[in-house]
Amino acid sequence: MHEECGIVGVSFKEETSAALSIYYALFALQHRGQESAGITVHDGSQVRTLKGMGLVPDVFNKADIQKLKGHVGIGHVRYSTTGSSKIENCQPLLVSFKSGTIAIAHNGNLVNSKELRTELEKEGRIFLSESDTEVIAHLLVKELMHSELKDAVKDVIKQLVGSYSLAILIDKTVIVIRDPLGIKPLCFGSLDNGYVVASESVAIDILNGQLIRDVAPGEMLVFNNGTYESHQLVKSKNTAHCVFEYIYFARPDSVIDGQLVYNVRMRIGEMLFKEHPAIADIVSPVPDSGITYAIGFSKKSGIDYMEGLMKNRYIGRTFIMPGQDMRETAVRLKLNTIKPNIEGKSIVLIDDSIVRGTTSRRIIDMVRKSGTREIHMRVASPPIISPCYLGIDMATREELIAAHKTVKGVEALINADSLGYLSIDGLVESIGIPMDDLCLGCLSGIYPVEIPGEKCIKRQLKLSEF
Ligand code: AMP
DSSP states (O other): OOOOOEEEEEEESSSOOHHHHHHHHHHHTGGGOOSEEEEEEEOSSOEEEEEEESOHHHHOOHHHHHHSOOSEEEEEEEOOSSSOSSGGGOSSEEEEETTEEEEEEEESOBSSHHHHHHHHHHTTOOOSSSOHHHHHHHHHHHHHTTSOHHHHHHHHHHHOOBOOEEEEEETTEEEEEEOTTOOSOOEEEEETTEEEEESSTHHHHHTTOEEEEEOOTTEEEEEETTEEEEEEOOOOSSOOEEHHIIIIISOTTOEETTEEHHHHHHHHHHHHHHHSOOOOSEEEEOTTTTHHHHHHHHHHHOOEEOOOEEEOTTOTTOOOOOSTTHHHHHHHHHEEEOHHHHTTOEEEEEESOOSSSHHHHHHHHHHHHTTOSEEEEEESSOOOOSOOOSSOOOOOTTTOHHHHSOHHHHHHHHTOSEEEEOOHHHHHHHHTSOGGGEEOHHHHSEESSOOTTSEESSOOOOGGGO
16 A cells, blocks of 8 residues: 655745755655655756655755755655656656756656657657656656747646646746646645745645645646746636545645645544444544544544554554564554453444455454454445546555445455445535545546546546647
């Protein structure tokens, strides 16, 4: 199971170090990707990049940040959704071309990158990585050869199908673009001395900045010398914001498309009680992702909130020696029960989602071994029945437990006394954004862009509609 990416862009007026702010912002976005991290800065004459595998503090030390001189820059944390885990796929991706250097940080997944890549290869272009981002870089360089920035970007996005929030550094200009359906989050804020753009507003908070607003779907912002310009390059009738950001990915303290994730999760918790009430002694979350939901469920039901499981937040990439109980050891390293809180009790156990079903099964086994009397599992997402093609590394259709089993079937498999999933309507109401403006692909099997072999409701604009 992988997580997606986080991006940041910073543009200061003066010789304030952009690298330090980007470094702090990447810390705030670490939950969006732990595979690699990178920063590219520009000081007006020279571009500097440092990237590497691992967590933000593993990749950068104090001396590195001091060497990254420049008042503008971009950053990226990655967990691969396309391309394998290796240094070539670390971002920002840097390319040099006739008129300068371009660095790109990308969050999202293109559905048509293979076709675009094949076309570019036919023209003799060479690729060094497996990422979609390199496709975008080639297209942008190609368009910039004969067009001004705005037209070049417009011509590039006409060709892209899928999700993309992009932070691009062209010499000392920072450009950000959000795909026309706004699938991935992207927001921007003001700092004392400039501006910051980031996947989530927590990155703005950490810099003591002020959230201005979300970048609009189809909008390009260009930051230069302490000012910015907005260009609405394309306007779709509807958006398709990813619901999984609210369910799992984003931090609860982030505001995405006008909704504080914490509030959405509280409402989901309350909705879960409304849709699937239970009689129990306590409500307990699977930490950390289940916590806010459990608080909402407890508030609505009046059932006491009590932690039955504790998470070790420092396990990172701990290795586990192969052996019979390897899997159980893996769960025990991460989670432990607080036995007296659950022994002999009937509990409502709340988690954000069930994907393959293996995690829930192991957690329920562990909770049962601590003497719990009854376990009523409540899940903050509707059943996940279809894969995500738009940047969330979920699982294949074969692996998705709810794609093959009924709720009763999943209940038996995970060994719960009862199981209740949130409904799609309940989710939409809790998010507070109309259904037509959300991507529910993984829950409905109907996608907002054309994907071969899948159903599609609304399409990204066709070339002729731009
Ligand atoms: P499983 O059902 O065993 O596949 O695991 C589901 C659990 O993994 C959920 O409870 C989430 O907390 C977590 N999860 C869900 N989606 C993802 C994802 N795309 N990447 C990483 N973890 C995830």
